[in-house]
Amino acid sequence: MINFDLEKMLFTIPAEEHGIETVANVLRAHPEVKFVSFAGVDLGGHFTDEKIPIKTFIDDMEKLLENGVQTDGSSVALPEIANLANARVDILPDRDVNWYVEYNFSNMDFATGLPVGTLRIPSFLRHNNDRMVGSRIFCKDSIRKFKTRLMEMLKQYPYVVEYLDGINSIDDIEEINLTSATELEFWVKTPDDKADRDQLSTSQELKEQYWKRTIGPVNTALEQTLEILDRYGFGVEMGHKEVGGVRAKMGNSGSYDHIMEQLEIDWKYSSPVQAGDNEGQIKHIVRDVFRANNLEVTFLAKPMPGVAGSGEHTHLGVSARLKSGNVVNLFESKDRMNEYMSPVGFGALMGILNNYELLNPFVAQTHDAFRRLKPGYEAPVCIVTSLGKDCVTPSRNRTVLIGLVRDQNNPMATRFELRSPNPHSNTYLVVGASFMLMLDGIEAVLSNGKTPAELAVSISKKAGEKDFYLAKDREYRSELNVFECFTKREREKLFGKAPATVWENLKAFDTHEDELAKLTGGDETAKDVIMSYRAQMSMKWVMEFRDRILPNSMDFVRNCKKRHNELEATDYDIMNWRRVNSLRIALGKDSIDSKSILTLAREAIDSADFDAASRYELLIQEKIEELRGAYSTYIKNLF
Structure with missing residues (x-):
C-alpha cells in the first residue's frame, strides 16, 4: 500500500528548468531522489535504465549532459547498426523535454520516510560517436521534416489559405505545431489466478463490467495511480473500467481474490516526442502502483483468446501558431457546416490510408498484436475511415482503422484517431511514420489544387472509380459497421487484405526505394533505422x-x-x-x-x-x- 506524503516528493523537472544550477538545487532539496537514469529507447521499444548516484550526477552534470554515458551496443536492440565489431553506443540526455522522477515503493528512504526516487531523463542513442539512431530520434527528425516540408508546400500552394479560418496569408504563420496523445488500456489481476475464459466472454457480451464502479484493491490502486499521475502534470482526464473482466470475489480471509479486470486511463495531448515519453513513464507508474497493491498488470494486446484485447488509440493533430499569437487548426475547414476538413486535413488522412501498408509494421509487430487485430471487439482490421454521416454529425464509427474526431463547438479539437496501435506499439515510430505518410497525401492534394468538396468526393469513391491519388480498385470510407455490413470477402476486396502475421507485415519494407522514401524523406540514417527495426522485429x-x-x-x-x-x-x-x-x-x-x-x-x-x-x-x-x-x-x- 502507498502511505506517504506526496506533497514532499519531486515528480517533474520541466523542460524550461534544466539549467545546471537549477537542477542541482532541486535535487539537493529532495534527498529522497538517490539516482539518475538516462532513458534511451532502442528499436525494440526497450528503455535503458542505468543508475547514476545522485552525487556523481550533480558533481559531473555539465559533462554528463553534454556527453551522456556509454553502453555496449550489443545490450540494446539496434541490429545492423551496432554490432560486436562496432558496438559503441552513447546515451545522450534530451534537455528539451520534461524529466520525471520514478519511485521504488518497495525501498523506503529512512531519513525522509519517502520511497527512493530515480530521476529518469529521456535520452537519444548515438552510434559510433557520429550519428543519432533509435526510436526517439526517428520521431524527432520526422516531425522536423514534416514541419519544414509543410511550410514549403503552403508557400508553394497558397490557395489553401481560403479554406483555413483565421489566416489571411501564409506569411501570418510563425510555426507549425504537431500534437499527439495515446490512451492506455490494460488488464489487471491477482497473481497466479487463472482466467475463466467462458466467464470472461459471457461477461463481456453482456457488458457487465464496462464503465462499472471499481471495488477493493483495484479501486485503491486506480485511485492512487490517478493521484500520482496528476502530480507529474500529465493532465489526466479519467480512469475507468473497460469492457473486459469479471466481478472480483471476497475470500474467507476478507481479501478480494480472483480479480480479472480491464481498465483504461486517458490524459491530455502534447508534442509527439513528449507524448511518447509521457506514455512510457505512465506505464511504469501504473505497473509499480498496482504491484504495490499486490496486483499484476499486463499491457499485452490480447492476453486471452476470445475476450477483449487492449488497444492504444493514438491521436494526431496539426496546427499553426500565428505571428499574432493565435493558434489555428490546419485540419479544420473555415466552412465547418459544409466541409469536413481543409485540404491539408484531407491530404493528411488520405496519405495514411493510401500508404498504411508502410505504417502497419510499426503498429503491429508481435504475435500478440495480430491476435487482437481480428473482426469483432472493435478491433480495426480494414484500411478505411469514417468522417460522419454529414458535416455537422461527428462520426462514432468504432469499426474503422482511423477516424476523424470533430467537435462543432471547438475547432481545435479536430484530429485523427488511429485505432490500430496497442500498448506494445512503439509510439515514437508510429507517430513519426504517421506524420511522414501524411506529407505524401498533403503534397498530392495541394499540388492538384483540390478543394474540400472535391476531396470529400474523392475519399468517398467506390471501387472501380479512378482517382487522382487513391487506388482505383479500393474504397476508403464507410459510415457502416464494416464487420456486420460486409462479408470477409467483401472487406478484403474493398479495403484490401490485411497481413495476418508479423512476417507478412514486415515484408512491406521490402519495397521500392521511392516508396520507402515516404517514410525516410530520403534520409539514409532513417532508412538504416527502419531496416534495423525490421531486423529486430523479424x-x-x-x-x-x-x-x-x-x-x-x-x-x-x-x-x-x-x-x-x-x-x-x-x-x-x-x-x-x-x-x-x-x-x-x-x-x-x-x-x-x-x-x-x-x-x-x-x-x-x-x-x-x-x-x-x-x-x-x-x-x-x-x-x-x-x-x-x-x-x-x-x-x-x-x-
Whole structure:
C-alpha cells in the first residue's frame, strides 16, 4: 500500500528548468531522489535504465549532459547498426523535454520516510560517436521534416489559405505545431489466478463490467495511480473500467481474490516526442502502483483468446501558431457546416490510408498484436475511415482503422484517431511514420489544387472509380459497421487484405526505394533505422514463435487429456474424444510416415523458410482454436 506524503516528493523537472544550477538545487532539496537514469529507447521499444548516484550526477552534470554515458551496443536492440565489431553506443540526455522522477515503493528512504526516487531523463542513442539512431530520434527528425516540408508546400500552394479560418496569408504563420496523445488500456489481476475464459466472454457480451464502479484493491490502486499521475502534470482526464473482466470475489480471509479486470486511463495531448515519453513513464507508474497493491498488470494486446484485447488509440493533430499569437487548426475547414476538413486535413488522412501498408509494421509487430487485430471487439482490421454521416454529425464509427474526431463547438479539437496501435506499439515510430505518410497525401492534394468538396468526393469513391491519388480498385470510407455490413470477402476486396502475421507485415519494407522514401524523406540514417527495426522485429518473431508459441502450443495439446471413464461414457463422449484426439495428433504427434504441424513449423523456422513458417503459424492458430472448442464440448458432457 502507498502511505506517504506526496506533497514532499519531486515528480517533474520541466523542460524550461534544466539549467545546471537549477537542477542541482532541486535535487539537493529532495534527498529522497538517490539516482539518475538516462532513458534511451532502442528499436525494440526497450528503455535503458542505468543508475547514476545522485552525487556523481550533480558533481559531473555539465559533462554528463553534454556527453551522456556509454553502453555496449550489443545490450540494446539496434541490429545492423551496432554490432560486436562496432558496438559503441552513447546515451545522450534530451534537455528539451520534461524529466520525471520514478519511485521504488518497495525501498523506503529512512531519513525522509519517502520511497527512493530515480530521476529518469529521456535520452537519444548515438552510434559510433557520429550519428543519432533509435526510436526517439526517428520521431524527432520526422516531425522536423514534416514541419519544414509543410511550410514549403503552403508557400508553394497558397490557395489553401481560403479554406483555413483565421489566416489571411501564409506569411501570418510563425510555426507549425504537431500534437499527439495515446490512451492506455490494460488488464489487471491477482497473481497466479487463472482466467475463466467462458466467464470472461459471457461477461463481456453482456457488458457487465464496462464503465462499472471499481471495488477493493483495484479501486485503491486506480485511485492512487490517478493521484500520482496528476502530480507529474500529465493532465489526466479519467480512469475507468473497460469492457473486459469479471466481478472480483471476497475470500474467507476478507481479501478480494480472483480479480480479472480491464481498465483504461486517458490524459491530455502534447508534442509527439513528449507524448511518447509521457506514455512510457505512465506505464511504469501504473505497473509499480498496482504491484504495490499486490496486483499484476499486463499491457499485452490480447492476453486471452476470445475476450477483449487492449488497444492504444493514438491521436494526431496539426496546427499553426500565428505571428499574432493565435493558434489555428490546419485540419479544420473555415466552412465547418459544409466541409469536413481543409485540404491539408484531407491530404493528411488520405496519405495514411493510401500508404498504411508502410505504417502497419510499426503498429503491429508481435504475435500478440495480430491476435487482437481480428473482426469483432472493435478491433480495426480494414484500411478505411469514417468522417460522419454529414458535416455537422461527428462520426462514432468504432469499426474503422482511423477516424476523424470533430467537435462543432471547438475547432481545435479536430484530429485523427488511429485505432490500430496497442500498448506494445512503439509510439515514437508510429507517430513519426504517421506524420511522414501524411506529407505524401498533403503534397498530392495541394499540388492538384483540390478543394474540400472535391476531396470529400474523392475519399468517398467506390471501387472501380479512378482517382487522382487513391487506388482505383479500393474504397476508403464507410459510415457502416464494416464487420456486420460486409462479408470477409467483401472487406478484403474493398479495403484490401490485411497481413495476418508479423512476417507478412514486415515484408512491406521490402519495397521500392521511392516508396520507402515516404517514410525516410530520403534520409539514409532513417532508412538504416527502419531496416534495423525490421531486423529486430523479424528476430523477435522467430524467437517467440520457436521458443514460446510452439512449446506452449504443445503443452496445450498435452493438457487436452482423456477424461472419461469407458464404463460411464456415452457414444457422444466417445465421438467428442475422437475428434479431440484427432486434432491432438495432427498438431503434435509425429510418425514414421508423417510429421505433425508443430514439427513442420519448427523445421521451417530452422531452415529460415519464413514464408512457410508464417503459413504454419496461421494453421496452428486455427487448429488450436478448433481443439480448444472441441475439448470444451467434450469435458462439458462429463460428470
